Amino acid sequence: MSNFWQTEKVPEIYAEHTSEQQQCEKLFTETVKLEDNQFTVSLPLKIPIYDVNNTLGDSFGLALKRFYNLEKRFQKDQNLYEGYKDFIHEYLDLGHGSYVDISSYELTKDPVYFMGHSAVLRPDAVSTKLRVVFDGSMLTSNKISLNNILMNGPTVQQELFDILLSFRVHKYFIACDIRRMFRNILVQKDQRSLQNILWRDTPNESIKCIQLNTVCYGMKSSSYLSTRCLNELATKFERQYPLASSAILNSTYVDDIIHTENSLAKIVDTQTQLIELLAKGSFKLHKWAANDPSILANIPVEQQVVGELELNKDIKTLGLKLDIDSDSFKLSCPVSKNVPKTKRQILSYISQFYDPLGLAGPVFVQAKIIMQKLAQSYLNPSDCLSRGVKPSELQGNQLWWCGPTSMSDPEYKFTDVSNDNVPDNLPEIKHASRPAPPQLCAPEWSPVLTRLYRLSLQTRTMPKSWKLANVQPVPKKGSRADPCNYRPIAITSMLCKVMESVLNGKLLTYLEEKDLFSDRQYGFRRGRSTLAYVTHCCGEAIERNGEELAVSLDISKAFDRVWHASLLSKIPAYGIPADFCSWLSDFLSDRSIRVVIDGCSSDLMAIDAGVPQGSVLSATLFLLHINDMLQPSC
Numbered sequence: 001m002s003n004f005w006q007t008e009k010v011p012e013i014y015a016e017h018t019s020e021q022q023q024c025e026k027l028f029t030e031t032v033k034l035e036d037n038q039f040t041v042s043l044p045l046k047i048p049i050y051d052v053n054n055t056l057g058d059s060f061g062l063a064l065k066r067f068y069n070l071e072k073r074f075q076k077d078q079n080l081y082e083g084y085k086d087f088i089h090e091y092l093d094l095g096h097g098s099y100v101d102i103s104s105y106e107l108t109k110d111p112v113y114f115m116g117h118s119a120v121l122r123p124d125a126v127s128t129k130l131r132v133v134f135d136g137s138m139l140t141s142n143k144i145s146l147n148n149i150l151m152n153g154p155t156v157q158q159e160l161f162d163i164l165l166s167f168r169v170h171k172y173f174i175a176c177d178i179r180r181m182f183r184n185i186l187v188q189k190d191q192r193s194l195q196n197i198l199w200r201d202t203p204n205e206s207i208k209c210i211q212l213n214t215v216c217y218g219m220k221s222s223s224y225l226s227t228r229c230l231n232e233l234a235t236k237f238e239r240q241y242p243l244a245s246s247a248i249l250n251s252t253y254v255d256d257i258i259h260t261e262n263s264l265a266k267i268v269d270t271q272t273q274l275i276e277l278l279a280k281g282s283f284k285l286h287k288w289a290a291n292d293p294s295i296l297a298n299i300p301v302e303q304q305v306v307g308e309l310e311l312n313k314d315i316k317t318l319g320l321k322l323d324i325d326s327d328s329f330k331l332s333c334p335v336s337k338n339v340p341k342t343k344r345q346i347l348s349y350i351s352q353f354y355d356p357l358g359l360a361g362p363v364f365v366q367a368k369i370i371m372q373k374l375a376q377s378y379l380n381p382s383d384c385l386s387r388g389v390k391p392s393e394l395q396g397n398q399l400w401w402c403g404p405t406s407m408s409d410p411e412y413k414f415t416d417v418s419n420d421n422v423p424d425n426l427p428e429i430k431h432a433s434r435p436a437p438p439q440l441c442a443p444e445w446s447p448v449l450t451r452l453y454r455l456s457l458q459t460r461t462m463p464k465s466w467k468l469a470n471v472q473p474v475p476k477k478g479s480r481a482d483p484c485n486y487r488p489i490a491i492t493s494m495l496c497k498v499m500e501s502v503l504n505g506k507l508l509t510y511l512e513e514k515d516l517f518s519d520r521q522y523g524f525r526r527g528r529s530t531l532a533y534v535t536h537c538c539g540e541a542i543e544r545n546g547e548e549l550a551v552s553l554d555i556s557k558a559f560d561r562v563w564h565a566s567l568l569s570k571i572p573a574y575g576i577p578a579d580f581c582s583w584l585s586d587f588l589s590d591r592s593i594r595v596v597i598d599g600c601s602s603d604l605m606a607i608d609a610g611v612p613q614g615s616v617l618s619a620t621l622f623l624l625h626i627n628d629m630l631q632p633s634c
Helices: 002-008 019-031 049-056 060-076 078-093 160-167 189-194 222-236 242-250 264-279 343-350 361-376 391-396 398-402 421-425 445-459 494-513 530-545 564-574 578-588 618-630
Strands: 033-035 038-041 097-100 116-121 130-135 172-179 196-199 208-212 256-261 284-290 308-310 320-323 328-331 468-475 486-491 591-597 605-607
Touching (some): 019 222, 038 222, 049 189, 060 078, 160 256, 264 284, 494 618, 564 618
Parallel strands (some): 468 591
Antiparallel strands (some): 172 256, 172 284, 468 486
């Protein structure tokens, strides 16, 4: 969400580097080598290489599992398989990777890491339509990835904003791309064991290991290492190639060079110097473009780009292009097959619009205004878009901004469930463990559910099936053989959660507007957080005493330790009607749970204490139970 607002922000350049960035820069300068016109670099590890194995743990098992899943995709998509196989074979033929015997690794001692890999498809790309990217963020058995132990390094290139501004200052321009920039840089031999992938051409073959010899996509430090090598080359040969050196240092963004000059002869000289200088690092230039045909007279036609030149490197965004024929920028709107129907889909759609110079700001700001108002909405209990409201109608939609009218009822009729507020809460099941079926949100269900909920409130009872929770164990860190290393996730009735959403909304509105919660309570309350409270307390302590000392405590199994009799005795004191208190009493009583794993379930176990896990009302009831503990007199 924060990146969404960065497109119109003027870049701020800070000269200071963090200690980690300084360490990364120092390591680079001490270890980089340029021999036989090729760079060799060291991966900037945060820890000594002899400690890598103990830190990472096992990565082979998950990498193998992911490769099996990739093979299943190949079986469904023959074109994907053929393109993927061609990419891997080309990778090996170019010497960017080599087959190694897995048995040559001592997996329990050697610094070894296996990466998952996947395909990025770009059908509209000029050259590479399929690119295999490697996942250096794949977690190992110790829940740590290779990227976690790599330093990122400082940004060593100009911001794209600055490059594009200077791009149209002069009369003539050249643009080109460094082909396979990452893969033209070798990694030290003793660190290549950290870059392994699994592969085989067909399922009939045995699994093979490919060791990647060069800097590769998907590694945290790859962008720094490659751009730093370009700067090293420009600095090293600055006197011999002054024009090319200036272009690399000031007009290069990742692997794109975009340079301008007022003199036609000077721009041609710059082009010649760039080709010669980058050849000293085994870098080759292609995708040449210029606004004067004479500039490209010595460039083979197959290495030239005609039509449009993409100026953004993010594969997830579309938008800014340079129309070479008309010598002008061109902005395109992302295409969506389906109309966005939810806030998440709206944000995903408009975030694809790429406008670093703000040329379309007056138009694009309308989309930002919509998202800003959505984020500031206090009550947002239903997704109007999925129920037929057009995006242009959102700003004037009362339900979208203010929520159901029942929630602002001054009488706070907790037991008043109507056809109006039931459908409003059907999509608002934020605490659900699984999404609601689409038919549950249909208007036809509203009268039926309303009658059911009214009957429950009138009789002050709940269906027995609503009091049953299925518990599914989710593994935490550590051994899966230890039952203590599992987190129980309770799944309760979806119909009950809809009713709870209606009642909980009214209850929270009443408690907040009547200011019945302790001001010291920051948990489970809209607009508050633990971080905000800690920051506030620390600020007060430092201002008052010049220092702050803190003690942190945690209530073990807090929800499970709520005493029903105590809770039910406190609720009426808040002015909550007796009939609703009686319904809450039945809501808490006679509950049971069972463990469900792979379709098999345990015997039912009765629960006679605690607020129900997985329930919408539980957090509010817990706040009421501990509210008096937070009063100043305590």
